[in-house]
Amino acid sequence: MRFYCKTLFALVLAVALSSCSRELAHYVAPQDNLYPAAETQPVDTAGDAADDPAIWVNKAKPQHSLILGTDKKLGLNVYTLDGRIQQQLPVGRLNNVDIRYGLQLHGQQVDLAAASNRSNNSISLFVIDNSGQVSHLTDIATDLTEVYGLCMYQDQQTHYVFINDKDGRYQQYQLSLSNNTLTGRLVRQFALNSQPEGCVADDVAGRLYMGEENTGIWTTSAKPGDSEIVEFAVLDAWLNADVEGMGIYHYLGQEFLVVSSQGTNSYVVYALQDNNSAIGHFRIASNEQAQLDGVSGTDGLEVTSVALGAAWPDGLLVVQDGHNQLPDAAQNFKLVSGSGLRKLIDKWLP
Ligand code: CA
Ligand code: CA
Ligand code: CA
Ligand code: CA
Numbered sequence: 001m002r003f004y005c006k007t008l009f010a011l012v013l014a015v016a017l018s019s020c021s022r023e024l025a026h027y028v029a030p031q032d033n034l035y036p037a038a039e040t041q042p043v044d045t046a047g048d049a050a051d052d053p054a055i056w057v058n059k060a061k062p063q064h065s066l067i068l069g070t071d072k073k074l075g076l077n078v079y080t081l082d083g084r085i086q087q088q089l090p091v092g093r094l095n096n097v098d099i100r101y102g103l104q105l106h107g108q109q110v111d112l113a114a115a116s117n118r119s120n121n122s123i124s125l126f127v128i129d130n131s132g133q134v135s136h137l138t139d140i141a142t143d144l145t146e147v148y149g150l151c152m153y154q155d156q157q158t159h160y161v162f163i164n165d166k167d168g169r170y171q172q173y174q175l176s177l178s179n180n181t182l183t184g185r186l187v188r189q190f191a192l193n194s195q196p197e198g199c200v201a202d203d204v205a206g207r208l209y210m211g212e213e214n215t216g217i218w219t220t221s222a223k224p225g226d227s228e229i230v231e232f233a234v235l236d237a238w239l240n241a242d243v244e245g246m247g248i249y250h251y252l253g254q255e256f257l258v259v260s261s262q263g264t265n266s267y268v269v270y271a272l273q274d275n276n277s278a279i280g281h282f283r284i285a286s287n288e289q290a291q292l293d294g295v296s297g298t299d300g301l302e303v304t305s306v307a308l309g310a311a312w313p314d315g316l317l318v319v320q321d322g323h324n325q326l327p328d329a330a331q332n333f334k335l336v337s338g339s340g341l342r343k344l345i346d347k348w349l350p
Pocket of ligand 4: 039293326
């Protein structure tokens with residue numbers, strides 16, 4: 001009996017090890033899990049299509065905030081916080097999208113979304129009115145040959161867009177409004193050595209963070225003018241190629257950079273006020289109870305610490321899911337409560 005148990009145990013262990021050897025190759029313990037609490041409707045197009053989300057905070061009615069998500073074969077989808085598609089803007093092959101606030105257009109206070117448009121190598125600009133209606137305003141041409149990643153930066157009342165080419169070049173455009181017409185002026189150019197995509201600007205500190213997909217993360221000043229590009233993180237056991245989407249979560253008076261490590265189907269969290277140290281990493285596992293599948297292969301992500309009504313009191317993390325299952329469907333975005341992220345940060349901090 002004893003021999004039988006030992007043999008059985010060895011057999012079970014061998015089967016378990018072989019069936020998850022692929023995961024084990026990348027797995028570095030300990031790793032924590034978060035779980036999706038909701039998901040968006042699948043995108044309308046098949047294959048690798050959903051890419052990058054942005055969160056529009058409705059300042060008057062936070063529970064009516066919205067998620068903007070790119071479908072790189074169609075354009076822009078606008079989702080409610082319970083994941084329903086509320087609006088579709090089929091304006092071209094949009095890759096990445098970002099949002100900033102406060103622009104006076106036609107005597108009305110509106111907010112602004114920008115997206116990299118691969119159909120015409122431009123920056124597509126959208127306005128969001130205070131009811132959450134999104135409209136396509138204009139496209140700002142770039143002289144890049146293959147636009148890819150994009151993020152926005154706001155310095156007081158001035159809005160900027162960073163857009164990169166697959167070849168590594170970055171361009172920074174300053175947006176200006178005159179006679180209700182929005183234009184973009186190229187104010188800075190620089191380059192990384194290979195293909196970047198995910199980026200995020202920290203408006204408070206005036207810094208830009210950029211993922212070079214097969215190398216690591218870089219940072220530079222977000223203000224126009226020459227500035228040094230500094231290495232932030234290199235690939236390691238937690239951060240695996242491709243380095244993808246990134247966002248900043250505010251908590252405990254500090255800022256935490258959350259980055260998609262696509263190669264490990266996980267996310268790394270860096271403490272920006274603590275020497276940019278990597279404090280932990282997590283996966284988004286399936287929520288069996290709610291029949292929501294876990295997340296893998298995340299491209300874009302966005303995170304906010306702003307309370308978005310009773311359902312999201314500590315903010316929201318939105319991530320693209322490369323394989324939407326339960327049931328199998330086109331790609332979508334998964335929604336994860338900021339409360340879970342807070343608990344992990346509490347656990348990780350000394
Ligand atoms: Ca990518
Ligand atoms: Ca999934
Ligand atoms: Ca992407
Ligand atoms: Ca699903």
